[in-house]
Amino acid sequence: MARPKIALIGAGQIGGTLAHLAALKELGDVVLFDIAEGTPEGKALDIAESGPSEGFDAKLRGTQSYADIAGADVCIVTAGVPRKPGMSRDDLLGINLKVMKAVGEGIRDNAPDAFVICITNPLDAMVWALREFSGLPHEKVCGMAGVLDSARFRHFLSVEFDVSMKDVTAFVLGGHGDTMVPLTRYSTVAGIPLPDLVKMGWTTQEKLDAIVQRTRDGGAEIVGLLKTGSAFYAPATSAIEMAEAFLKDQKRVLPCAAYVDGALGLNGFYVGVPSVIGAGGVERIVDIKMTKDEQAMFDKSVEAVKGLVEACKGIDDSLA
Ligand code: A3D
Numbered sequence: 144m145a146r147p148k149i150a151l152i153g154a155g156q157i158g159g160t161l162a163h164l165a166a167l168k169e170l171g172d173v174v175l176f177d178i179a180e181g182t183p184e185g186k187a188l189d190i191a192e193s194g195p196s197e198g199f200d201a202k203l204r205g206t207q208s209y210a211d212i213a214g215a216d217v218c219i220v221t222a223g224v225p226r227k228p229g230m231s232r233d234d235l236l237g238i239n240l241k242v243m244k245a246v247g248e249g250i251r252d253n254a255p256d257a258f259v260i261c262i263t264n265p266l267d268a269m270v271w272a273l274r275e276f277s278g279l280p281h282e283k284v285c286g287m288a289g290v291l292d293s294a295r296f297r298h299f300l301s302v303e304f305d306v307s308m309k310d311v312t313a314f315v316l317g318g319h320g321d322t323m324v325p326l327t328r329y330s331t332v333a334g335i336p337l338p339d340l341v342k343m344g345w346t347t348q349e350k351l352d353a354i355v356q357r358t359r360d361g362g363a364e365i366v367g368l369l370k371t372g373s374a375f376y377a378p379a380t381s382a383i384e385m386a387e388a389f390l391k392d393q394k395r396v397l398p399c400a401a402y403v404d405g406a407l408g409l410n411g412f413y414v415g416v417p418s419v420i421g422a423g424g425v426e427r428i429v430d431i432k433m434t435k436d437e438q439a440m441f442d443k444s445v446e447a448v449k450g451l452v453e454a455c456k457g458i459d460d461s462l463a
Contacts (some may be wrong), residue, residue, distance in 0.1 A: 146201070146392050147171030148151060150212035150254060152246050153221035154183035154205065156372055157262055160379035161219055163190050168383065170390055172202040174211050176249075177222070183207070209249035215257045217386045219287075220273060222246050223263040225373040226366050232264040232320055233451060235394045239263050240272055240455055247276025255279060258389045258424050260288045260382050261400070262296030267317040270351035270400045271413040275462055281402035282424040289398025289415040290381035291374075295361040296325050299354045303346055306332055315358070315398050316437075317415050317444030325355050329431070385420055392422035396429065406430035407441070414448050 149165050151158045154177035161325040162173045173190075175183035183205030204211070212218065223239035226232060245261065250273075259279060261270040270286035270340035292382040296313040304339065327337040332345075335432060338401070341348055351364045357364070365374040388395035401418045403409040417429035433441060 147216040148174065148212075148214055149386065150174045150176060150215035150218045150257065151221070152212070152218055152249070153223065153263070154179070154186050155221060156225070156375035157221040157382075158183075158219075159186045159190075159378045160375050161221070161310075161382060162186060163193075164379055164383045166190055166194065166199050166201040166203060166226070167197060167388065169180050169199050169201055170383070171216065172386060173204075174215065175203070175205045176207070176209065176212060177205070178207060180207060209253050210392065211402060212249070213253045217389060218250055218257045218259045219382050219386060220246055220255055220259065220261045220263055223269075225405070226264070226362075227372075228366055228370055230366075232266070232362070235263070235264050236268065236451060236454055237458060239265075240458055243269050243272045244276050244459065247273045247278075250279070251277045258386070259284045260385050262378060262382055264319070265451055267400050267413055267415065267448040268455055271452055272455050272459075272462060274402070274413070281404075282423070282426070284402070285376065285385070285425050286319075286400030286413065286415075287382040287385055287421075288323075289417075290314050290384055291378050291458070292319065292323055292325070292358060292361065292415075293398055294377055294381060296330065296354070296358040299357055300330070300332070300337075303350060303354060304332055314417065315415065316417075317441050318448040319415060320444075320447065321359055322440070322444035322447045323359055323415065324444055325358055326433075326437060327351065327355070328434075337412040341418055360426055388420040389422065389424065394419055394421040394426070399425070401425045401428060403428055407433075409445065412445065412448075413452075414445055 153174040177183040186234040187203040187205035273283040293313040297311040301308040314326040317324040419427040
């Protein structure tokens with residue numbers, strides 16, 4: 144059987160890391176696409192030259208031509224611009240919307256059967272726009288944010304509790320941004336929910352609240368430290384986890400920006416929700432029941448995403 148084909152649209156910080164991880168994990172052959180001449184070719188060659196030492200079997204190539212992504216099984220989209228210190232994700236809307244149009248049409252014309260994972264910010268609005276521009280089925284287009292947000296939450300919790308990250312699970316909902324909703328009662332250490340761990344004296348409510356806030360601000364913390372660009376190692380790792388779930392039909396339950404039509408009180412809307420990812424793409428949405436407070440936070444997050452989607456419609460007539 145031929146190796147799967149993985150197209151990476153955008154060969155910047157995240158795109159290059161995605162290519163390296165995909166090769167190391169032997170997920171398939173990799174095509175790096177970017178408008179910056181030389182960048183995807185240079186990264187593809189550099190990673191291919193690490194192959195003899197690592198011992199992986201994967202072909203890597205860089206391109207400026209959408210024709211080279213033809214027949215891709217997975218497309219991961221990072222094309223666009225990242226934040227600089229002081230910028231919010233929403234400040235990227237106008238410029239990245241134009242990029243989504245070009246990318247969506249490129250995927251529509253060359254890789255219409257792909258499972259598409261969008262990473263470009265502002266994430267929830269960009270994944271919606273990318274789906275509109277590409278015309279692919281909703282279940283084949285989703286966004287990576289929740290896996291990263293929950294990984295950040297899990298990391299901070301494992302440090303607080305001094306336990307392995309493997310034994311910490313976390314649950315986040317809502318849009319990728321300041322309004323994301325980390326659900327503490329569904330987040331656990333070896334199955335013990337966080338509120339119970341507070342009662343057991345493992346941490347205090349104040350410390351837990353601070354960790355929740357640090358998770359919400361996780362992207363900005365890295366932007367502030369790096370000063371040029373935003374996080375890329377953990378975002379790339381998170382998207383690879385989703386791509387692997389699709390390619391290996393793992394039926395992983397992962398939080399991602401998925402099209403929700405009927406669940407969680409939403410009708411036809413992209414937002415971060417727990418989803419089952421397998422060979423069919425986003426195969427199912429986990430329709431959890433929220434408490435009143437959680438519902439209020441989720442509603443606020445949905446409203447924030449709705450505002451950005453409306454702004455997209457105002458910028459590009461074809462979306463209205
Ligand atoms: P960066 O290193 O700047 O790479 C972006 C690449 O896109 C550059 O190489 C550009 O040349 C390329 N590009 C620009 N326009 C086009 C186009 N029309 N077609 C093809 N390629 C193009 O950024 P990055 O890799 O650090 O980040 C990429 C995106 O991911 C940004 O929008 C970030 O804000 C976003 N991001 C999202 C998360 C989430 O959790 C959702 C996390 C981190 C970054």
